[in-house]
Amino acid sequence: MKSPSLKNLSKNFRSRSPFEWLLLFLVSVLVVIALLGSSSSTFNSVTSSVKNDIYTNYRKLKEQARSDYLELKSLAVGENQIKDVGVCGKERENYVPCYNVSANILAGLKDGEELDRHCELSQERQYCLIRPPKDYKIPLSWPAGRDVIWSGNVKLTKDQFLSSGSIMKRLMLLEENQIAFHSQDGMMVDDVKDYSHQIAEMIGLGSDTEFLQAGVRTVLDIGCGFGSFSAHLLSLNLMALCVAAYGSSGSHVQVALERGLPAVIGNFISKQLPFPSLSYDMVHCAQCGVIWDSKDGLFLIEIDRVLKPGGYFVLTSSTTQQQGSSTGAKKGIMSAPLEEFTKKLCWSLLEQQDETFIWQKTVDSQCYTSGSKQDTIPICKGQDMQLYYQPLAHCISGTGSDRWVPIHSRSDSMNSTELKVHGVYPDTFFEDSEFWKSAVRNYWSLLSPLIFSDHPKRPGDDDPLPPYNMVRNVLDMNAHYGGLNAALLEAGKSVWVMNVVPLGVHNTLPLILDRGFAGVLHNWCEPFPTYPRTYDLLHGSGLLSHLESQGCSIVEVLFEMDRILRPEGWIILSDKLGPIEKVRMVATQMRWEARVVDLQDGSDQRLLVCQKSFVRK
Numbered sequence: 169m170k171s172p173s174l175k176n177l178s179k180n181f182r183s184r185s186p187f188e189w190l191l192l193f194l195v196s197v198l199v200v201i202a203l204l205g206s207s208s209s210t211f212n213s214v215t216s217s218v219k220n221d222i223y224t225n226y227r228k229l230k231e232q233a234r235s236d237y238l239e240l241k242s243l244a245v246g247e248n249q250i251k252d253v254g255v256c257g258k259e260r261e262n263y264v265p266c267y268n269v270s271a272n273i274l275a276g277l278k279d280g281e282e283l284d285r286h287c288e289l290s291q292e293r294q295y296c297l298i299r300p301p302k303d304y305k306i307p308l309s310w311p312a313g314r315d316v317i318w319s320g321n322v323k324l325t326k327d328q329f330l331s332s333g334s335i336m337k338r339l340m341l342l343e344e345n346q347i348a349f350h351s352q353d354g355m356m357v358d359d360v361k362d363y364s365h366q367i368a369e370m371i372g373l374g375s376d377t378e379f380l381q382a383g384v385r386t387v388l389d390i391g392c393g394f395g396s397f398s399a400h401l402l403s404l405n406l407m408a409l410c411v412a413a414y415g416s417s418g419s420h421v422q423v424a425l426e427r428g429l430p431a432v433i434g435n436f437i438s439k440q441l442p443f444p445s446l447s448y449d450m451v452h453c454a455q456c457g458v459i460w461d462s463k464d465g466l467f468l469i470e471i472d473r474v475l476k477p478g479g480y481f482v483l484t485s486s487t488t489q490q491q492g493s494s495t496g497a498k499k500g501i502m503s504a505p506l507e508e509f510t511k512k513l514c515w516s517l518l519e520q521q522d523e524t525f526i527w528q529k530t531v532d533s534q535c536y537t538s539g540s541k542q543d544t545i546p547i548c549k550g551q552d553m554q555l556y557y558q559p560l561a562h563c564i565s566g567t568g569s570d571r572w573v574p575i576h577s578r579s580d581s582m583n584s585t586e587l588k589v590h591g592v593y594p595d596t597f598f599e600d601s602e603f604w605k606s607a608v609r610n611y612w613s614l615l616s617p618l619i620f621s622d623h624p625k626r627p628g629d630d631d632p633l634p635p636y637n638m639v640r641n642v643l644d645m646n647a648h649y650g651g652l653n654a655a656l657l658e659a660g661k662s663v664w665v666m667n668v669v670p671l672g673v674h675n676t677l678p679l680i681l682d683r684g685f686a687g688v689l690h691n692w693c694e695p696f697p698t699y700p701r702t703y704d705l706l707h708g709s710g711l712l713s714h715l716e717s718q719g720c721s722i723v724e725v726l727f728e729m730d731r732i733l734r735p736e737g738w739i740i741l742s743d744k745l746g747p748i749e750k751v752r753m754v755a756t757q758m759r760w761e762a763r764v765v766d767l768q769d770g771s772d773q774r775l776l777v778c779q780k781s782f783v784r785k
């Protein structure tokens with residue numbers, strides 16, 4: 169099938185005749201009436217306690233509303249029938265935009281920068297749907313899917329798995345079409361547990377269950393192997409986010425996300441990581457490929473930037489040996505430059521065991537300036553603004569920040585003093601939390617008939633326990649304070665949320681990260697740095713209005729959403745009626761099951777709930 173050109177598509181999208189808009193309006197009225205009518209009747213017959221919940225009975229309606237809609241649509245468009253969007257070629261199965269190395273080299277980028285993200289150089293947009301690989305299967309649900317994945321879903325060959333030697337990477341193949349990260353006899357798991365335990369001991373703790381008490385709540389894992397260390401930290405209730413470079417032949421990020429572990433494509437070859445300063449309690453690198461003592465310590469300075477005061481840098485590396493003499497047989501040896509740089513950064517080396525080094529960042533913001541002039545790194549001028557695509561800087565950040573709080577002396581949850589640092593009133597924050605708690609209840613009852621279709625659930629029943637939970641990786645495309653994330657956790661859902669703070673809105677990312685959640689800054693006029701099919705649920709509250717205000721192409725963002733959503737995954741958009749109706753039209757062309765839900769609160773806000781279909785050809 170040929171894909172319609174962008175021109176036609178945006179024509180469909182933008183310039184509808186008044187008659188077509190009238191029909192659209194009629195359709196939405198029909199849907200709303202249908203929703204109202206049937207929800208009240210079935211509700212009363214099942215239970216009256218949830219009478220006010222207008223979201224249920226979604227599935228039955230789907231059939232009816234769809235036929236209504238199709239009928240009206242065929243009336244409206246006549247012979248100018250809107251065509252479904254076509255499917256991309258096989259070569260795009262694992263396509264990640266903005267990482268075209270040959271285009272980067274042509275543009276003269278070198279010294280590793282050709283591996284960097286350069287959206288401006290990859291304008292090869294095609295308006296087609298990325299198809300899943302031939303053997304693609306819906307991932308196993310959490311937590312089974314953490315330990316066993318379908319080998320057809322990721323672009324890594326078994327040979328690549330087997331040849332990767334480090335303790336983080338070792339794993340075992342179970343059967344023909346599965347890869348297991350959890351051997352029967354527990355060997356692999358024990359390796360990771362021992363390693364984690366060793367790190368805990370090196371920072372003076374009795375066991376790794378004490379990380380949280382010691383103030384270690386968030387970990388940035390650079391390189392991250394296949395995510396087994398992150399998986400272990402998650403089981404200890406830490407948030408571990410994996411950041412690893414793009415690889416055209418598949419990557420650790422793809423595997424980690426397939427396992428339901430937090431991960432995003434990123435590097436810091438020439439640009440800073442998409443996080444504000446003072447973000448993480450621990451940064452971890454096990455054979456992560458960064459040459460730390462190069463570029464005058466620039467990479468170490470970037471680590472210092474994202475570490476919170478009193479935070480830890482854990483480096484497990486055999487490459488430090490190469491710098492030393494050959495006599496350093498078993499022990500890693502710190503190179504002279506590395507030792508010098510870490511001293512300048514005011515890091516104290518806590519301990520070294522085998523090939524693992526742990527440094528602690530200073531809690532004293534004066535420390536950086538206390539040395540002699542030639543021994544110090546200058547303090548950055550100006551405070552963290554909305555940092556994005558900022559070049560790596562040879563200066564120290566965060567020392568003047570109100571967020572300079574040592575990790576072991578902060579409170580467990582945001583107290584009013586801490587909220588004030590972020591410019592948020594406690595009342596506003598509380599209202600936001602309440603709003604999201606109720607929104608999550610509503611979302612879940614909307615999705616439940618679909619998620620639990622094999623396990624019928626009545627309104628009022630408790631959600632079935634995992635393994636029936638089909639939602640694990642959630643992308644909140646306009647995360648605000650991270651309220652959706654907090655509410656999902658509070659409701660006991662076994663999900664993790666990637667909280668995206670779009671460029672151009674108030675930068676709440678520091679608040680989100682200080683809450684212990686995962687998050688990044690992102691410009692939605694550009695593709696998101698992840699592999700296809702990596703999220704189960706995409707959520708955007710006010711996203712469409714934001715995109716309009718930024719002048720981004722909504723159609724492009726919808727194609728991007730289709731790329732990163734797994735087959736049969738869900739999308740929930742909440743916005744004003746206008747943009748919601750526009751998107752609904754395109755959604756249908758993209759073969760999403762799309763339904764508009766009226767919130768019945770007298771506002772012009774609507775929900776658009778979509779499910780991506782499993783397109784095979």
Ligand SMILES: *[C@@H]1O[C@H](CO)[C@@H](O)[C@H](O)[C@H]1NC(C)=O
Nearest residue numbers: 268269270271272274290292
């Ligand atoms: C990458 O860039 C090259 C050179 O500009 C171009 O020929 C090629 O089609 C691009 N690759 C992809 C996957 O778009």
Ligand SMILES: *[C@@H]1O[C@H](CO)[C@@H](O)[C@H](O)[C@H]1NC(C)=O
Nearest residue numbers: 573577578579583584585586
């Ligand atoms: C809030 O937490 C901070 C530590 O981050 C602490 O210094 C402060 O005393 C706490 N304030 C209140 C009102 O509990």
